Amino acid sequence: xxxxxxxSPRSPSRTRERILDASLAxxxxxxxxxxTTNHIADAAGISPGxxxxxxxxxxxxxxxxYGRYETALNGVLDSGQDAQDxxxxxxxxxxxxFEVIQDFRFIHRDLSDLSAAYPALRARFQRSVEAGIARxxxxxxxxxxxxxxxxxxxxxxxxxxxxxLVTTYWLNLQAxxxxxxxxxxxxxxxxxxxxxxxxxxxxxxxxxxxxxEDFRRIALRYLPPPSDRGDCSKPTA
Amino acid sequence: xxxxxxxSPRSPSRTRERILDASLAxxxxxxxxxxTTNHIADAAGISPGxxxxxxxxxxxxxxxxYGRYETALNGVLDSGQDAQDxxxxxxxxxxxxFEVIQDFRFIHRDLSDLSAAYPALRARFQRSVEAGIARxxxxxxxxxxxxxxxxxxxxxxxxxxxxxLVTTYWLNLQAxxxxxxxxxxxxxxxxxxxxxxxxxxxxxxxxxxxxxEDFRRIALRYLPPPSDRGDCSKPTA
DNA sequence: GTCTATATAGGGATAGAC
DNA sequence: GTCTATCCCTATATAGAC
Numbered sequence: 001x002x003x004x005x006x007x008s009p010r011s012p013s014r015t016r017e018r019i020l021d022a023s024l025a026x027x028x029x030x031x032x033x034x035x036t037t038n039h040i041a042d043a044a045g046i047s048p049g050x051x052x053x054x055x056x057x058x059x060x061x062x063x064x065x066y067g068r069y070e071t072a073l074n075g076v077l078d079s080g081q082d083a084q085d086x087x088x089x090x091x092x093x094x095x096x097x098f099e100v101i102q103d104f105r106f107i108h109r110d111l112s113d114l115s116a117a118y119p120a121l122r123a124r125f126q127r128s129v130e131a132g133i134a135r136x137x138x139x140x141x142x143x144x145x146x147x148x149x150x151x152x153x154x155x156x157x158x159x160x161x162x163x164x165l166v167t168t169y170w171l172n173l174q175a176x177x178x179x180x181x182x183x184x185x186x187x188x189x190x191x192x193x194x195x196x197x198x199x200x201x202x203x204x205x206x207x208x209x210x211x212x213e214d215f216r217r218i219a220l221r222y223l224p225p226p227s228d229r230g231d232c233s234k235p236t237a
Numbered sequence: 238x239x240x241x242x243x244x245s246p247r248s249p250s251r252t253r254e255r256i257l258d259a260s261l262a263x264x265x266x267x268x269x270x271x272x273t274t275n276h277i278a279d280a281a282g283i284s285p286g287x288x289x290x291x292x293x294x295x296x297x298x299x300x301x302x303y304g305r306y307e308t309a310l311n312g313v314l315d316s317g318q319d320a321q322d323x324x325x326x327x328x329x330x331x332x333x334x335f336e337v338i339q340d341f342r343f344i345h346r347d348l349s350d351l352s353a354a355y356p357a358l359r360a361r362f363q364r365s366v367e368a369g370i371a372r373x374x375x376x377x378x379x380x381x382x383x384x385x386x387x388x389x390x391x392x393x394x395x396x397x398x399x400x401x402l403v404t405t406y407w408l409n410l411q412a413x414x415x416x417x418x419x420x421x422x423x424x425x426x427x428x429x430x431x432x433x434x435x436x437x438x439x440x441x442x443x444x445x446x447x448x449x450e451d452f453r454r455i456a457l458r459y460l461p462p463p464s465d466r467g468d469c470s471k472p473t474a
Numbered sequence: 475g476t477c478t479a480t481a482t483a484g485g486g487a488t489a490g491a492c
Numbered sequence: 493g494t495c496t497a498t499c500c501c502t503a504t505a506t507a508g509a510c
Contacts (some may be wrong), residue, residue, distance in 0.1 A: 030353070037505080052505060112268055112347055126413065151442070252494090284495050
């Protein structure tokens, strides 16, 4: 590689984007704490010095990626806000959220470390979590008041919290479960489908009558074939 | 094991235990990756060289602590095995499990990092997770077959998985939510109570009739007063 | 904007005296 | 068993030429 300093001519700071892309790939593969700025520079095909011309600190790279993540996730959730009346589309919202999280999985994976190292990131993530729980909670409470959800206000809030928790940590858990030597588990479409199933399993039992059966049917479609979960080639996503 | 030349004067290798105790405290407070062997030596009141006399690698310290954790957790779970017929004692089991996890919270908090750094730990944790899910799953399936749980086998398994997930990551999430400057959140009894409530909230809606009401009543006792979650003095633990 | 070379710092781990 | 002193390595970040 090393197409070498395409440099000067055009590119309105496309190097910056290359750095971010390379960082994201490496962080997702090996975890941000284990990736050095030299690794990133190598992968981006530039020199370490050049990297520090574009980002004064490694933290700046992480924060920029977090910005991308937040934007993507809010895009999904805001679009869901509109369709929120249609309960039946909930699975789609969950699925899309999982895809974003998957794309930036290093954030959740190394969250404790990153939070400790970069207080700015911790603060932003905290806000993000609280907003997510509040949003989900409001949704569940509305369902409960409407009589669609058989839950006390406390239970509805607990349900919302569990939804947030499972959404936040599902990919984490699966990466750990499926990890073998070397880099952690590669992206796997089944993993997301299973995650959707898990989340729907949280909601289903609180639903009533026909709606519960509808949800069960939808959820079942998300259950992957009961192979030993080794490496079945991914079916239609 | 290893009564071994118990050092010179007294103390059958009490330094070793001091090192482990200091490490556990520091790891829990600041995260294992952020604690150096020098920090540990300082806290234990010994020299760095002496530390390496007792543990050739930092990994050895982590693994020893993981051994302690596994022993404690298995103790709780095995004791629960006996009382497993009495569903009403489930909350106690969950509570005790949370206490163990709390005591060794650094393990879950920095799991990804530790797993990447120490493959031996990753392997042991994986086995632990799978065993936990299998155990919980068998339990839920038994309840379902007995007609106490209104769930398909798939749902019962998903429920078990979610129980494991919430148990594994609840303290993680709360530490993050309540973290402010400096070290992460201090141990908080309310946090565990809330965790028990969260886990019971997973199971309750699948239960039938009278049992469901019983569970709801028990769960409610675990719900802390609805203050803003600042620092309510802990009720009877 | 990009490079090469280097400063600086800290962490894991060892050597050898006591 | 315990200490002091130190080696080795790697990571972030900078300096200055091109």
